[in-house]
Amino acid sequence: MPSSSDATPRRAWIRRLRRTRLTIPDWAYGLLTVLVLLWLWEYAVDHAWINAYRFPPPSKLARTFEALLERGFPRGVTTDTHFKATLWRILKGYSVAAVCAIPLGLFVGATPLLERAVAPIITFARSVATLSLLPLAVAWFGVGEFTRVFLIAYGCFWIILTSAINAVQGVSKQYVFAAQSLGASRRQIFMQVMLPGSLPRIFAGLRVALGMAFLVIIAVEMIGTIEGLGALIMEARNFYRTDVTMVGMIFIAIIGFVLARTLAWLERILLPWVTDLEEVQR
Amino acid sequence: MKQQRAFQRNLLVSWSGVIVVLVLWQLANTLRLVNPSVFPGPLQILDTALNRFPAADVLDHARISVQRVLFGFLIGGGLGMVTGILAGWYRLFGKLIWGPIEILRPVPPLAWIPIALMWFGLGEQSKVFIISLGAFFPVVTNTYKGMISVDPMLFRAAQSIGLRGPRLLAKIAVPAALPDIAVGIRVGWSLSFGSLVAAEVLAANRGLGYMIMYGREVGEVEVIVYGILLIGLLNLITDYLIFNLLFRRQLRWYFG
Amino acid sequence: MGKAIAIEHVTKRFNDEDERALALKDVTLHIAANEFVSIVGRSGCGKTTLLNMIAGFLQPSSGQVLIGGEPAGSPGPDRGMVFQHAALFPWLTAIQNIEFGPRNQGVPRKQRRAQAQDLIELVRLGGFERKYPRELSGGMQQRVAIARALANDPDILLMDEPFGALDELTRSEMQLELLRIWEARKKTVIFVTHSIMEALYLSDRVVVFSPHPGRLRAEITVTLPRPRQRSSHEFMALYEEIHRAIF
Numbered sequence: 001m002p003s004s005s006d007a008t009p010r011r012a013w014i015r016r017l018r019r020t021r022l023t024i025p026d027w028a029y030g031l032l033t034v035l036v037l038l039w040l041w042e043y044a045v046d047h048a049w050i051n052a053y054r055f056p057p058p059s060k061l062a063r064t065f066e067a068l069l070e071r072g073f074p075r076g077v078t079t080d081t082h083f084k085a086t087l088w089r090i091l092k093g094y095s096v097a098a099v100c101a102i103p104l105g106l107f108v109g110a111t112p113l114l115e116r117a118v119a120p121i122i123t124f125a126r127s128v129a130t131l132s133l134l135p136l137a138v139a140w141f142g143v144g145e146f147t148r149v150f151l152i153a154y155g156c157f158w159i160i161l162t163s164a165i166n167a168v169q170g171v172s173k174q175y176v177f178a179a180q181s182l183g184a185s186r187r188q189i190f191m192q193v194m195l196p197g198s199l200p201r202i203f204a205g206l207r208v209a210l211g212m213a214f215l216v217i218i219a220v221e222m223i224g225t226i227e228g229l230g231a232l233i234m235e236a237r238n239f240y241r242t243d244v245t246m247v248g249m250i251f252i253a254i255i256g257f258v259l260a261r262t263l264a265w266l267e268r269i270l271l272p273w274v275t276d277l278e279e280v281q282r
Numbered sequence: 283m284k285q286q287r288a289f290q291r292n293l294l295v296s297w298s299g300v301i302v303v304l305v306l307w308q309l310a311n312t313l314r315l316v317n318p319s320v321f322p323g324p325l326q327i328l329d330t331a332l333n334r335f336p337a338a339d340v341l342d343h344a345r346i347s348v349q350r351v352l353f354g355f356l357i358g359g360g361l362g363m364v365t366g367i368l369a370g371w372y373r374l375f376g377k378l379i380w381g382p383i384e385i386l387r388p389v390p391p392l393a394w395i396p397i398a399l400m401w402f403g404l405g406e407q408s409k410v411f412i413i414s415l416g417a418f419f420p421v422v423t424n425t426y427k428g429m430i431s432v433d434p435m436l437f438r439a440a441q442s443i444g445l446r447g448p449r450l451l452a453k454i455a456v457p458a459a460l461p462d463i464a465v466g467i468r469v470g471w472s473l474s475f476g477s478l479v480a481a482e483v484l485a486a487n488r489g490l491g492y493m494i495m496y497g498r499e500v501g502e503v504e505v506i507v508y509g510i511l512l513i514g515l516l517n518l519i520t521d522y523l524i525f526n527l528l529f530r531r532q533l534r535w536y537f538g
Numbered sequence: 539m540g541k542a543i544a545i546e547h548v549t550k551r552f553n554d555e556d557e558r559a560l561a562l563k564d565v566t567l568h569i570a571a572n573e574f575v576s577i578v579g580r581s582g583c584g585k586t587t588l589l590n591m592i593a594g595f596l597q598p599s600s601g602q603v604l605i606g607g608e609p610a611g612s613p614g615p616d617r618g619m620v621f622q623h624a625a626l627f628p629w630l631t632a633i634q635n636i637e638f639g640p641r642n643q644g645v646p647r648k649q650r651r652a653q654a655q656d657l658i659e660l661v662r663l664g665g666f667e668r669k670y671p672r673e674l675s676g677g678m679q680q681r682v683a684i685a686r687a688l689a690n691d692p693d694i695l696l697m698d699e700p701f702g703a704l705d706e707l708t709r710s711e712m713q714l715e716l717l718r719i720w721e722a723r724k725k726t727v728i729f730v731t732h733s734i735m736e737a738l739y740l741s742d743r744v745v746v747f748s749p750h751p752g753r754l755r756a757e758i759t760v761t762l763p764r765p766r767q768r769s770s771h772e773f774m775a776l777y778e779e780i781h782r783a784i785f
Contacts, residue, residue, distance in 0.1 A: 030381020117299035128514035129479040135498040182639035183615030196629040215390040237396035256388030
């Protein structure tokens, strides 16, 4: 590298360009592809290479987006309502599952004999596809809010329960030994060692469970209601409005992204001591 | 002798939970604490399983379901693996395609159902599409993550003994990323399976999901429960086969 | 003040009747109050097993372990333990880790905070009180671990290869620190290590164990004045003696 003292303005400019080229952030590449794809899509529809009804072009989607925010869909149901309905259902089912599963999981995990006795039940209950329970839940509780919240809670419950059990069992024995040698009682060890030691894994389970809640809610909103984002995209199909379905999917992506980020943020606030907050994929 | 007795005792403990649940469930029915036509007991379901459906029919439904999920999974998972490996090997390609993937990833596979119906109609294609989406995203993200986190020392070691190009990819990068790929495949499989059930429950005329819906239409709860148990069992068995037999053996060096 | 430890004909077996599988066979060892004793030996010679019995994590199969004349019993705050991998609670800050023992013994908040602050000064970690363990280097983590073990003001300090995972330079720095701390707060110290040099540099007495079955092979009293010169003739001679006892 030449020293900066003899650099002419032109060479300094080139150097700066080089440096900026090296620091193009990764998301810029991604954004570039997205823009190119959107443009290609628009172009292809313009030239009638692909069907505008099946693949409504980005410009049309943008107008629909605006219209949805202003007037909502179907008539009389605002986008606001859809968002609130979906969020509220997720929140109810998810928090019920967490509130039940975390204490239970901690207890089961700390009681080895009990853990062995219930392990097959948990394994099987986890394997039961949550959505296969939909007809049964409908037969039991009817097509209503309770059924939807119940299914979300069911799906999340077993994931959180398993993670809480594994979390307790995964707390390193050396922490227990250290606490014992410092004279802590069994109760103190549970509250001050087992509990904080298992929080990171419990949070990992909560992240996976959020993905599950999201999967279930979209499916259960497709029947028996016109409120909620799942209902929005299904209703749009009944009216042959592919554009509305697609915008609805964008809404879903946004809400999913925001929820996942909120949870990650919460984790960083609550567990500042955790070394690597690795992203667990759904 | 001593060990055998310990093993038997372990077995008893492991199954005691299941036995207790089954007995309580049956007692609640026998004592009419719950309405048996709404909450059928284990014996009633066993009776349905043995007498209500011929085994051949049930096997046929199961076969259809397995075929669907396998087909969709192979397409989605295969595409995901190839995309992930290429994206991890050719970094520029990876950066370029990661935008669209990251945008589409938060959309759960079931949210594609209305679009799939519009694109492919009510038939087999749309189900396979949904199922393959379930497999694609977990596999592609985990494969990519595995590929880009391979220890650079491995590459240096391999290059110093003369490996380069495609052989470096095939002999070093992919094997080193395999544990992550395995995680992706396992998650992808369970998501494919969940999507299959949803797709069959919402629209199908064969398969285990359809069997459940049939039970609901004729109002026989024990048929629904039977179907649910079958699906759960199938999920359990396939997951066991994939994970324990395939990966445990292939990835002994990793799982120990 | 430290307490004396008496290990009387202690045998420890983990499963079989196989003679060679004995972790410890008929070990007798007396340690005076405030003495600094190191235990060296190859892997599997039972040195950690012995330490765990003194700590109370394990009970002898036969024989007994007496501390100040009383049976050792279950682990307690009278014996502070320092582990190889610090084993600091990652969810507590440095000072909270040090306070862990006193807090669970019911020491009032103000008092234990003051004690912990004193210990922070003793191990020279002023300014790092509010750091989490992951933000500290290996040497600093061991300093916190020592302070944590001292916080209950134990009679005995048990150290299981505490510097084994540190690099050479940090290690000799920590050895000096340990001697200084031991001078400041008189304790009986039992120090398990793989390093003959370390044992010789630190202790009043070096005890050599041999494996299969674990047995006491030799005891070497070190009377060299501290700080010791590692290159001195007497030091090297003792090194040779211990080396011969091990092999």
